[in-house]
Amino acid sequence: MDKSYDPFKYSSDSLEDVAEQISDVLKCPITIEDVNHRLLAYSTHSDSTDPARISTIIGRRVPEKVIHSLWKDGTIPALLKSQEPIHVKNIKEVGLGNRVAISIWKNNEVLGFIWAQEINKSLTSNELDLLKKAANAVQNKLLYLQKGKMKKEEREQEFFWKLLTGNTLRHDDMADGFYQLNKTMPPIYSVVLFRFTKPITEKMEKQLNYLLETTQLVHICLVTIDYNELILLVSPKEEQPLNQIKQFLRVMEKQMMQRYNIEHFAMSIGGIYSDISSVHIAYKEALAVLKVKERYLSDAEHLMSFSELGIYQYLDVLAEKRKHNRSPNYPLSQLEKYDNEHHSNLIETLETFIDSDSNVKTAAKQLNVHVNTLNYRLKRIQEITGLDLKNVNEKFSILLEIKIRNMGL
Structure with missing residues (x-):
């Protein structure tokens, strides 16, 4: 095959059409994800596709157990370093069949991934070259989506700070704010804080955002960063909400250390509320927990939530x-x-x-x-x-x- 041949040079404006085009060229099912493993587009597939792909399509993101396995076997760390296609062997425990994955890069930043499922075949060296060209073709489309996402995040952060400071007090204004952001108002929630010993860098922000985007333990409603603090509005399931948020914090702590070597930080949880007008109260409570932990050191090291402060409040x-x-x-x-x-x-x-x-x-x-x-x-x-x-x-x-x-x- 002519090395200069590029079937994706004049690809469609639609990511879905591009996914279909890549699938037609490589003769295998294709999924395109953003850097946080949210599904952007996918091709049609036969009945022989694997459970991991089906779950990804249904949930519009890669299941957390699959992501964890791909970190564990070294696939995701490799994708974050290389611009070459990576072969992924099947992981039966999470329903993942053989695949080839490639990162979509812009300068030194990974924008997303293309996954090609190998069903009854292995991609040839020529097909791997075509997959690289497909990644180049998708690059500008992901950049456009990224810019739109950044603008949306700015609006979300502005709204979140109004909630945190109590500057949006009318319930109707809050409900309208969630509606304008195309978000559902959480039926139950708390404010969670991570305080680091150093300012949060751009690199660290991307790492934290990755963990937040890929978690399925709680729903992350809103996120903002204030110098060395990561502030979250999280919505757990209504059964044992505090235990679920604690489990989320423990998993976050473990993943930050194992994946990114991020250490030396404190975590706290405010009160659990159902009335959205109490966000600023939950925020003050989360801050109060951190104050107690810093002041009373080893005595209060185990404390995580405002409800656990007990006599330390007084x-x-x-x-x-x-x-x-x-x-x-x-x-x-x-x-x-x-x-x-x-x-x-x-x-x-x-x-x-x-x-x-x-x-x-x-x-x-x-x-x-x-x-x-x-x-x-x-x-x-x-x-x-x-x-x-x-x-x-x-x-x-x-x-x-x-x-x-x-x-x-």
Whole structure:
């Protein structure tokens, strides 16, 4: 075949027609995706196509389990580095048959991918050259779509900031905003925050956007970036919404580290709401969680959502009140005196015991001591302080005092 032969030189304006044309030339089913694996166009296919292709067409994007497998076997990392066709062997676990994939590039940026499914045949070297020419032909069409998407994202971000700052207070205005953006108003939602130690670069923004576009754990309604913060409006399914958002955060954390080596960031979740006029409240709550995590470090490291803050919501207020009350807390001062004189750690013991819901076995395991040893220490604490460790009010009061002391408030 003449190497200069290019059947796609004068391709149609329609991506769907281009997909059909590539399929006719290569004699195999074709799908064209954007860089975040959303389906842009596909050719017709016979009944022998595989489940992964069918699911992609029905869902208008590649299933998350397929994307994960393609990262795991090295296919997607290779596509993000090479302009050459990549052979993909079948992955039975996710219903993916043999394929050849090629990235669509513009300068040093990947715009999307073309996937050619090999059914009862393998593409020849000449056909692989034709696939490269097809990628060149699709390039300008994807650039045009990308520009339109960028304008839409700008409108979305402007609207999102109005919601986050509470500047759009009328419910009708909010409903109209979602309608203008061709989005459905979420029936249930929360605001999620990722705060990084460094500003979010353009490269990092694309990586984060990729993860958000490909997740199917929650629906990402709106996205914006503020210096070193990624702010999301997410809508979970109505069953166990908080658990679903937590799972989404855990998966995001894992994928950021494994795929892009992004580390050192904090995550938080605001309250769960159904009234769209509460977005600014959920945002403030997510910020409050990050403030607590940063201020109380290891004590609050495990906290993720506003509903989990518990007493940490009130420590600042209590600490301020304590400043005006010059007299020290007697039980705590007695324990501090005893610990200093005997080089012991009865305050840590008491805190761990109460934090463990007064469960001696759990607390003993946390402290790495025998149960009998812990019981002796608790008895000694009661003798020194006069505390009744069966009294909920007394235990809660001393726990607050210990937390305030630990944080240096």
